[in-house]
Amino acid sequence: MNKKELNPYVSVDCVIFGFDLEQLYVLLIDSGSMEGYKQSRMAVPGDLIYDTENLDTAARRVLKELTGIENIYLEQIGAFGDPDRIGKKASDRKWLESIRAMPEARVITVAYYSLVRMPNFNPKASSFAKSAGWAPVSEVHDLAFDHYEILQSGLEQLKRKIKIQPIGFNLLPEKFTLSQLHKLYECIYDKALDKRNFRRKILNLNILTNLDEKQIGVPHKPSQLFKFNEENYKKLSEEGFDNFGF
C-alpha cells in the first residue's frame, strides 16, 4: 500500500446505447470465447488509449473502429480504477492469462456512454472483438470485469441527463413519430407515461418540427412524422431550461 504506482494502463470503455423503437439496447462484444465461461465474457467495447490522444478522442476512435460511425453523442461517465477490477472474477483472470503478457497489470478505465441510431450501422467485428451485437439492456445481468457496474452507471447518467436535455433524439431515426419518442422515454425510465401529458409537454418545448408527412404502410392510422429542430433547441438551451422530466 505504500509503493507508488508509476504506470497503470489506461483504457476507455464505451457503453453504446441503441433503440429499435421497442427496447433499449446496448452494444456488447464477445471479448474472446472461453469455454464454459461464455456468459460472463461479454463486455463493453474499449481499448487502451494512445500516446497523444485525449480521452474523448480515444472513445470516438473506439466507436468509429467498431461501428464506422462518427459524430455521435458521447459523454463521459467517469473513471473506474479498483486495483482488482479486471481480476475479480475467475473467468476474467483465465481470459487475461490467455491473452496478455502481464495479466496482473493494473488497468484504469475511463467510461463513456454514447447514443446511436441502431439501424444506421452494423457493428463490425473489429480488431478487439471476435463479434459484436446488440443486447436488450433489460436482459443483461452479468458482464466481464466491472462492465456491468459501468453499464448501470451509464444508464443512470442517461436517465439524469435526459431530464435536462432532449438527447433522446440521438437514438431515433431522423423522422420519427411522437409515439416512438414516447416509447423511448418509457423504455429509459422503465415505466409507463401518460400519452396526452407526454405529448403536451414535449410539444410545448417547441423543439419538434412537424414534417406534414405521414407514416405509410402501417396497418393502422398513420402517424405524423416529426424531426428534431436544432435551431429552437439551441435557443432554448441558451435561455436555460431544466427539467422536462416525467
Next chain:
Amino acid sequence: MNKKELNPYVSVDCVIFGFDLEQLYVLLIDSGSMEGYKQSRMAVPGDLIYDTENLDTAARRVLKELTGIENIYLEQIGAFGDPDRIGKKASDRKWLESIRAMPEARVITVAYYSLVRMPNFNPKASSFAKSAGWAPVSEVHDLAFDHYEILQSGLEQLKRKIKIQPIGFNLLPEKFTLSQLHKLYECIYDKALDKRNFRRKILNLNILTNLDEKQIGVPHKPSQLFKFNEENYKKLSEEGFDNFGF
C-alpha cells in the same frame, strides 16, 4: 498518434469546498512558488495514486494528509486526460522542469470534490504542498494546469447534486440556523432566494430537527438551531425524491 501508450501517470485531484457562513471557499495549495508566476501556480491538492489503492481511497488519502479529516463527503467529478493538460501554460512547464525527472510525461487525473466543515480543521502543509489555504470561489480566476476547469466542473456538479440530495449539510456546523442554510444555497447558486419560500420548502422535507436551542450572544433576535436528521433523510431517499431545487 499511432503508438500505444502503455504507461501514463495517474493522479487524483480534490476540489475541497468549504463554507464560512458567508462565502463558498475552495482549498488551494501553493505547489511551489515560481518567481514571477505566482498567480497561476495555485492548484487543487492531488497526488499520484498508489499501487494497490483504488481511486476513492487515493482521494481520501490526499484529503487526510492535507486536512487530517476522514469520513467526509466525496464524489468523483470525472477524468481529465488531455495529453497536454499539464504543459499548456509556460508557467506550468517551467515548474515541471524544475521538479520532475521527466517533465514531459503524461499525467491523467481523476478529479473529486468534497465538502468539509471549514472550522473543523487547519490545512497543514503536507508532502505535496508548501502551503495551503482557503480562497473564495468567486475570486479564483486562474489556476495551474487545467485545475480551473476542474474546479468549474466540480462546482457544476455540486449545483446539480444539491438539487437532488441535501448534501449541503456537510458544509455546515452540526448545529446551524435556517438562515445559514439559506445563505449556503444562495452562495452555491450565486443568486438570491426568497426567504419564506426557502424555509417552507426545506422544512416540508422533514429532514431537519429543531433543537429547541437558540443562538446566544448575537446582537439581534437569536435564531433557532437545527440539526440534520439522518434517519428521516434515509427514509426519504429510499422512497425516492428528486428535486428540491430552488
Next chain:
DNA sequence: GAGCAATGTGTCTTCACAACACTACCAAAT
C-alpha cells in the same frame, strides 16, 4: 364493410412555486 390497431385530442383538479411586507426579538448604545 366490419374489425382491428394505433393515432390524436380537451378538461378538470391538484399541487408546487413565485411574489410579496410586516411584526417580534435581542443587544448595544445613549
Next chain:
DNA sequence: ATTTGGTAGTGTTGTGAAGACACATTGCTC
C-alpha cells in the same frame, strides 16, 4: 429606560405546470 439597528420569523394569493382521465378518428386488412 429608551432608542436604534439588525436579523428572525411568519401567511396569503395568484399563476402555471402536471396528473388523471375516455372517446372519436383513420387507414389497413380480411
